[in-house]
Amino acid sequence: xxxxxxxxxxxxxxxxxxxxxxxxxxxxxxxxxxxxxxxxxxxxxxxxxxxxxxxxxxxxxxxxxxxxxxxxxxxxxxxxxxxxxxxxxxxxxxxxxxxxxxxxxxxxxxxxxxxxxxxxxxxxxxxxxxxxxxxxxxxxxxxxxxxxxxxxxxxxxxxxxxxxxxxxxxxxxxxxxxxxxxxxxxxxxxxxxxxxxxxxxxxxxxxxxxxxxxxxxxxxxxxxxxxxxxxxxxxxxxxxxxxxxxxxxxxxxxxxxxxxxxxxxxxxxxxxxxxxxxxxxxxxxxxxxxxxxxxxxxxxxxxxxxxxxxxxxxxxxxxxxxxxxxxxxxxxxxxxxxxxxxxxxxxxxxxxxxxxxxxxxxxxxxxxxxxxxxxxxxxxxxxxxxxxxxxxxxxxxxxxxxxxxxxxxxxxxxxxxxxxxxxxxxxxxxxxxxxxxxxxxxxxxxxxxxxxxxxxxxxxxxxxxxxxxxxxxxxxxxxxxxxxxxxxxxxxxxxxxxxxxxxxxxxxxxxxxxxxxxxxxxxxxxxxxxxxxxxxxxxxxxxxx
Ligand code: FRU
Numbered sequence: 001x002x003x004x005x006x007x008x009x010x011x012x013x014x015x016x017x018x019x020x021x022x023x024x025x026x027x028x029x030x031x032x033x034x035x036x037x038x039x040x041x042x043x044x045x046x047x048x049x050x051x052x053x054x055x056x057x058x059x060x061x062x063x064x065x066x067x068x069x070x071x072x073x074x075x076x077x078x079x080x081x082x083x084x085x086x087x088x089x090x091x092x093x094x095x096x097x098x099x100x101x102x103x104x105x106x107x108x109x110x111x112x113x114x115x116x117x118x119x120x121x122x123x124x125x126x127x128x129x130x131x132x133x134x135x136x137x138x139x140x141x142x143x144x145x146x147x148x149x150x151x152x153x154x155x156x157x158x159x160x161x162x163x164x165x166x167x168x169x170x171x172x173x174x175x176x177x178x179x180x181x182x183x184x185x186x187x188x189x190x191x192x193x194x195x196x197x198x199x200x201x202x203x204x205x206x207x208x209x210x211x212x213x214x215x216x217x218x219x220x221x222x223x224x225x226x227x228x229x230x231x232x233x234x235x236x237x238x239x240x241x242x243x244x245x246x247x248x249x250x251x252x253x254x255x256x257x258x259x260x261x262x263x264x265x266x267x268x269x270x271x272x273x274x275x276x277x278x279x280x281x282x283x284x285x286x287x288x289x290x291x292x293x294x295x296x297x298x299x300x301x302x303x304x305x306x307x308x309x310x311x312x313x314x315x316x317x318x319x320x321x322x323x324x325x326x327x328x329x330x331x332x333x334x335x336x337x338x339x340x341x342x343x344x345x346x347x348x349x350x351x352x353x354x355x356x357x358x359x360x361x362x363x364x365x366x367x368x369x370x371x372x373x374x375x376x377x378x379x380x381x382x383x384x385x386x387x388x389x390x391x392x393x394x395x396x397x398x399x400x401x402x403x404x405x406x407x408x409x410x411x412x413x414x415x416x417x418x419x420x421x422x423x424x425x426x427x428x429x430x431x432x433x434x435x436x437x438x439x440x441x442x443x444x445x446x447x448x449x450x451x452x453x454x455x456x457x458x459x460x461x462x463x464x465x466x467x468x469x470x471x472x473x474x475x476x477x478x479x480x481x482x483x484x485x486x487x488x489x490x491x492x493x494x495x496x497x498x499x500x501x502x503x504x505x506x507x508x509x510x511x512x513x514x515x516x517x518x519x520x521x522x523x524x525x526x527x528x529x530x531x532x533x534x535x536x537x538x539x540x541x542x543x544x545x
Contacts, residue, residue: 087154104128285347442490495511
């Protein structure tokens with residue numbers, strides 16, 4: 001009989017253990033350096049997986065799941081230690097001053113966005129050790145005003161046998177004192193990289209330190225591939241529903257629905273969304289909420305046909321009306337885009353203390369990592385928070401009112417073909433109404449600018465970021481509008497523009513990288529009155545030493 005700490009010693013100490021896996025009830029431990037292993041270690045076989053030795057043991061009788069969690073905690077401690085340096089921000093002129101960006105490494109989806117015990121909690125998918133998609137962590141931020149965010153200790157790391165290759169996305173629930181995080185555990189087994197997926201739970205009594213309870217759904221339902229993830233939990237009648245993005249074995253994106261009375265035991269209900277037909281090969285990051293008496297489901301369908309030839313990437317975002325029947329089966333209809341820009345994916349929503357439905361999204365896309373900020377060691381950011389409302393069955397999105405807390409004194413100016421306005425910096429909230437036929441240029445300097453052109457003949461708004469420092473991704477987007485004039489509310493930061501069109505009926509979110517001093521506004525054609533609030537910086541969402 002040996003304890004976990006004996007095992008750690010025999011394996012060459014905490015720093016030598018990089019992963020634990022448990023495929024088919026076999027203990028597999030990955031180490032850094034085989035030469036540090038003690039001779040006293042019980043017999044094992046070794047396989048090299050992606051350059052690292054993985055040791056497979058015949059499972060010692062007494063080494064149960066409690067011991068596995070203990071070993072996971074040892075690995076987590078080490079992972080948290082190694083991530084300390086990455087929580088110090090890398091200097092970069094493209095760093096946003098009021099959006100959430102990662103100190104270093106790669107940020108993707110917002111996670112666990114929730115109001116709990118008087119504070120807002122926002123987590124995000126984070127790989128601290130480079131601008132690549134590797135084993136994901138949950139970084140943790142808190143806020144009292146939804147604008148200024150404080151860095152908290154890392155919430156979850158890929159330390160355990162059920163999430164060793166990524167603590168993937170999920171949502172949170174506030175249950176009295178307890179904050180519950182539901183997420184997807186991602187593991188890859190052997191050199192064949194077999195994907196194993198479980199839906200997991202971690203809980204916290206102080207909102208800061210989380211204890212993993214392991215998988216609450218350990219197996220796949222019938223008819224899906226291991227691509228099933230991103231749990232969203234909602235209360236429905238007298239029970240709970242869990243929604244998951246899923247891929248069927250015939251490679252169609254669908255929603256998997258589970259139900260539970262106690263949030264611990266989950267019963268599979270159905271795969272939903274057949275009425276959408278062939279609608280992509282995978283759906284990710286579902287959400288579900290009620291607004292104005294209707295249910296809306298949010299999904300990220302991958303591989304659907306684009307509405308515009310200018311949109312060439314497979315990752316889409318959108319929402320549909322949702323109907324739930326007495327058996328908790330969901331029917332979807334009237335799919336629409338949430339955002340028509342370049343960089344918007346994997347959004348999730350919360351209900352504020354005063355009952356508003358607020359959305360946070362990832363300002364980035366799954367396949368793009370080569371952006372100018374990558375040169376400085378960080379990539380991607382979160383969108384500004386948006387308040388949702390519904391009008392005639394369609395979602396309307398506008399910036400949350402709390403942004404006004406960052407306002408400096410209002411500036412007003414009129415521009416026409418002859419004039420341009422130099423601003424002191426790129427952080428501002430601007431409102432303008434434009435006529436068809438006009439072209440507005442932002443973040444402009446010499447040859448650099450982002451263009452918003454209103455094409456009169458086709459009644460199309462064209463967003464073009466060709467003349468920026470962009471290295472990959474699409475450069476043009478288009479949206480057809482029917483209004484007589486076009487009103488724009490534009491949120492700007494060092495490397496982003498979020499354009500809310502006609503009172504939030506359409507939104508176009510875009511990362512734009514230009515020189516630090518490319519801060520002019522030009523109106524190439526037309527005449528318009530501008531109202532601009534320069535924005536103060538929000539508190540930095542990382543450890544600043
Ligand atoms: C969406 C996504 C999720 C997954 C996470 C992994 O961007 O692919 O489906 O849980 O990212 O980081």
